[in-house]
Amino acid sequence: MSTAAIVIIGNEILSAKVRDENGPFLARELRALGVDLRRIETVPDEIDLIVDALRRCRAVARWVFTSGGIGPTHDDVTVPAVAKALERRVVRDPDLEARLRAHYGTRLNAAHLRLAEIPEGAQLLSPPGAPFPILVADNVYVFPGVPEFLRAKFTALRETFRQAPIVLSSLFLSVGEGAIAEALNETVARFPALALGSYPKFDDSPYRVKLTLESRDAALVAAARAFLTERLPPGSILRVE
Amino acid sequence: MSTAAIVIIGNEILSAKVRDENGPFLARELRALGVDLRRIETVPDEIDLIVDALRRCRAVARWVFTSGGIGPTHDDVTVPAVAKALERRVVRDPDLEARLRAHYGTRLNAAHLRLAEIPEGAQLLSPPGAPFPILVADNVYVFPGVPEFLRAKFTALRETFRQAPIVLSSLFLSVGEGAIAEALNETVARFPALALGSYPKFDDSPYRVKLTLESRDAALVAAARAFLTERLPPGSILRVE
Numbered sequence: 325m326s327t328a329a330i331v332i333i334g335n336e337i338l339s340a341k342v343r344d345e346n347g348p349f350l351a352r353e354l355r356a357l358g359v360d361l362r363r364i365e366t367v368p369d370e371i372d373l374i375v376d377a378l379r380r381c382r383a384v385a386r387w388v389f390t391s392g393g394i395g396p397t398h399d400d401v402t403v404p405a406v407a408k409a410l411e412r413r414v415v416r417d418p419d420l421e422a423r424l425r426a427h428y429g430t431r432l433n434a435a436h437l438r439l440a441e442i443p444e445g446a447q448l449l450s451p452p453g454a455p456f457p458i459l460v461a462d463n464v465y466v467f468p469g470v471p472e473f474l475r476a477k478f479t480a481l482r483e484t485f486r487q488a489p490i491v492l493s494s495l496f497l498s499v500g501e502g503a504i505a506e507a508l509n510e511t512v513a514r515f516p517a518l519a520l521g522s523y524p525k526f527d528d529s530p531y532r533v534k535l536t537l538e539s540r541d542a543a544l545v546a547a548a549r550a551f552l553t554e555r556l557p558p559g560s561i562l563r564v565e
Numbered sequence: 566m567s568t569a570a571i572v573i574i575g576n577e578i579l580s581a582k583v584r585d586e587n588g589p590f591l592a593r594e595l596r597a598l599g600v601d602l603r604r605i606e607t608v609p610d611e612i613d614l615i616v617d618a619l620r621r622c623r624a625v626a627r628w629v630f631t632s633g634g635i636g637p638t639h640d641d642v643t644v645p646a647v648a649k650a651l652e653r654r655v656v657r658d659p660d661l662e663a664r665l666r667a668h669y670g671t672r673l674n675a676a677h678l679r680l681a682e683i684p685e686g687a688q689l690l691s692p693p694g695a696p697f698p699i700l701v702a703d704n705v706y707v708f709p710g711v712p713e714f715l716r717a718k719f720t721a722l723r724e725t726f727r728q729a730p731i732v733l734s735s736l737f738l739s740v741g742e743g744a745i746a747e748a749l750n751e752t753v754a755r756f757p758a759l760a761l762g763s764y765p766k767f768d769d770s771p772y773r774v775k776l777t778l779e780s781r782d783a784a785l786v787a788a789a790r791a792f793l794t795e796r797l798p799p800g801s802i803l804r805v806e
Contacts, residue, residue, distance in 0.1 A: 332605075335760065335762055336764060336777075337605075338602040338603070338604070338605070339592070339596050339602065339779075340592040340593040340596040341764075341777065342764075344589075347607075348581070348584050351578070351579060351580070355580050355581040361579040361580065363607060363609070363614070364578075364579070364605075364606075364607035365606050365607075366588075366606075368603065368604070373604070395742055396742045396743045397742050397745070397746045397763040398749050398750050398753050398761070399762060399763055431743075433743060433746075433747070434746075435742070435746030435747060436743040438746075470765070470767060472767075472768075473767070501636055501638050501676070502637045502669070502672075502677040504638070505679075506674070506676060508638050512639050520639070520640070521577055522638040522640055523577060523582075523583075524711075526713075527713075536582065538580075
């Protein structure tokens with residue numbers, strides 16, 4: 325089961341002060357890696373809501389990625405939320421503490437030390453290219469909200485998520501969805517393992533509907549495309565990709 | 566309680582074929598209207614997952630907006646999902662059916678008629694400027710996924726959601742989050758109704774942290790700002806907005 329879910333944590337996203345870049349970035353990356361992204365939840369900086377989202381995401385996904393809520397201030401509650409969702413204590417990691425003491429010296433305070441807190445038993449990964457250790461608690465990857473840091477951390481790990489690729493074929497049609505719905509119904513009934521998408525276009529696009537046929541099985545996609553093509557209105561296929 | 570939640574429905578978003586524009590659009594609009602957006606859930610075109618998201622959103626929000634999954638094909642399951650979440654039947658609306666019969670004439674088929682289906686008891690609103698009737702079932706506003714149609718429908722209704730404005734004051738600081746965390750903790754303890762955000766910057770920005778103080782009560786924001794300013798490191802405030 326190569327599934328993933330994302331929890332975007334941050335009042336700043338919900339209040340539109342910042343537009344989330346991390347959800348779309350991770351969605352693109354996961355797709356390229358052949359991972360099925362099952363949900364994205366965007367929640368406030370509130371422990372109980374984060375815990376609730378994490379539990380739901382863990383129930384449906386092999387990997388859960390969080391974005392945001394990492395830092396020394398009152399609104400950074402992702403680490404205690406991950407700990408609570410996993411029913412673990414929050415502990416201070418000695419290696420992280422040593423790094424912080426080396427960095428801040430005599431300026432080190434209690435707030436800085438919050439950056440050394442992790443769910444008990446969590447791992448700190450340092451793959452090549454990772455600028456900072458990456459916190460992984462069970463199957464939850466705890467990423468920062470700052471897009472350049474999240475990208476650096478994810479990129480350092482990305483090959484560990486790679487799956488068999490998803491094969492995609494697209495058909496561009498000259499007719500509207502109403503004229504093809506029955507053909508689509510027959511196709512999904514005949515090929516239940518096929519992911520079949522239908523996307524209408526309403527502006528002055530050169531096509532009216534784009535159909536997407538997807539599976540990890542190239543032969544299935546080819547067979548489903550042949551089956552569907554026979555059932556579409558004659559001459560309605562403008563282009564195949 | 567002027568709260569909202571958004572359910573974005575669509576495999577095409579999760580598989581990164583399309584980048585969602587509707588969540589960010591609605592977040593900006595709701596913010597400008599003084600509405601608190603409490604969560605955004607992005608889910609696949611699967612009835613049970615949509616129902617689950619709708620129930621959760623309805624439990625925390627006065628208004629729930631859905632985007633996508635409206636149409637005549639097999640992957641358009643938002644209307645039955647809304648009906649199921651509200652424990653209502655799906656029925657065919659006679660006015661919508663008459664419109665469809667007038668538009669499609671003899672080409673009308675069963676797929677087209679799915680566009681006339683609504684949850685029993687739902688309203689079809691036609692405020693000035695709305696290009697098509699807007700489906701509202703209890704507190705769920707069912708919007709299409711096509712961004713230009715969603716915008717047209719939301720815009721026709723937007724003033725009905727307007728609340729007292731949220732007052733925002735921002736402080737731009739020359740010091741990092743670790744140096745101010747205690748001052749922030751004292752401020753949220755003293756002013757529990759204040760929404761206080763802390764956003765670090767790590768690139769070559771002219772400031773290191775942006776603080777946001779928000780409330781519907783302008784006097785509260787002013788008092789909290791004065792309280793906080795006294796507790797920040799002397800000279801650390803670069804700019805106030």
